[in-house]
Amino acid sequence: MIRELLKGTIDLVHIYHRFLQWPLVFRILIIALFLILTFGAAAHMVEPRTFPTIFDGVWWAIITASTVGYGDLYPSSTEGRVIGILLILAGAGFLSTYFITLASTAVTTQNAFLEGKATYSGKDHIIIIGWNERSREIIDQLISLDRQCFVILIDDTLKENPYKNHHVHFIKGKAYNDKVLKQANIHHASKGIITSDQNQNEEHADMNSILTLLAMKGMQPNLYCVVEILTKEQVANASRAGADEIIQSNKQTSYVVMNSIISQGMSKTILKLLNHLRGNNLKLISTSPEWCGKSFQELSAFLLEKNIILLGIKKGEFTGVNPPLGTVIHEDDELLVISN
Incomplete structure (x- = not known):
């Protein structure tokens, strides 16, 4: 018997310590809900005529604890009024604290995001x-x-x-x-x-x-x-x-500067070209099997019909832009293209 009591006490202590590890706003909310349910049930038991169901008692407890005071339900006996006084002293305080803590948490979270202290939990960013x-x-x-x-x-x-x-x-x-x-x-x-x-x-x-x-x-x-x-x-x-x-x-x-020295106004031209690439991609793509054996000129005409501009060929470590038209495309080549 004593061992069972000790075990039950230890379990309650563990539950209490876990409860203390929860966020403050959840702890206050649970305490407030517990008080409202307890006092609502007590009001139903003390004055069953005034509060025909437990839900009526809980409704009165919520209205009382939140200090709204509709006056549709209220205790008339001394016992019921004592319960009401205790509810106002205990429940109203916890409920007000809950809303204050909730607002404070929202402000703290917003500041954490603004000041770079919040953790990101999304994916594929x-x-x-x-x-x-x-x-x-x-x-x-x-x-x-x-x-x-x-x-x-x-x-x-x-x-x-x-x-x-x-x-x-x-x-x-x-x-x-x-x-x-x-x-x-x-x-x-x-x-x-x-x-x-x-x-x-x-x-x-x-x-x-x-x-x-x-x-x-x-x-x-x-x-x-x-x-x-x-x-x-x-x-x-x-x-x-x-x-x-x-x-x-x-x-x-330095490459852009050198081109500007050789050809005046080239830097503006390059910037305009890059701006016009918005919405399009300058990229390297693999050579499809059906493209192998075609010349640069033939493949350029073929890709142009698909709204893809062929600029050059990458063969190993060497990349050639605008190579000779007769250059043959091989399987291991990569193609430098502009596409949307």
Whole structure:
């Protein structure tokens, strides 16, 4: 008998400790509901004529605890009024506390999202590291092209989310920190884009990008990662770290500048071309078996009928743009095309 009582006591203690681990708003709500149900049932038992059913008693308890006071049902006996007094002193306090806590929780949650402290729980999102003009352009274009796209922006310098729409979830912190990457739900992300930190010199910025790449690939090896590298010496290291694509922004910028020197106004032309590519994709596609043996000219005419523009051919490590028209397409070749 004593053992059973001790076991029952221990079980109650365990239940109580589990109850204490629940969120505060749920604990207060459960206590308030328990008091309302208890006092409602007590009112029915004390004054069955005034409160014919338990539901009538619970209705009166809710109206009383919420201080609405319709006056449609009220106790007339001394016992019933004592129950009403106790309900007002206990239940009304818990119910008011519940609504105050609920409002406070909503404000706290909203601030957590704004300040980058909230964890993202969605899937198939794109993680973008670093806040700068490049990442701003990337986010704006992603949202304009696909309204269903969700972006996670990770940055340590921002004080709050620069976007007010729900498509961009901001997380404040250093991207090579495991805790920050877990907040971004990296295990269910589809792509990762690492932009270079403009607040550091080129060498330190590249080292920071590669460290971030290692952290992301370490936690999610299958994540498709695009990383921006500024110095050519670090391109090999970025490749060893597992980068799926490496963007050498300085090299591309110098290429545009050189073309502008050789042909004035070329930079504006290139920017216009890139702007017109919005809604279309510049990409490499595999060669279909039925295309093998065709010349560049024949395949170009064939693809043009399908609204696909053939620009060049990638043979191994060599990519040729606008090759000789008689160049034969082989099975292992990849085609550089523009398509929607």
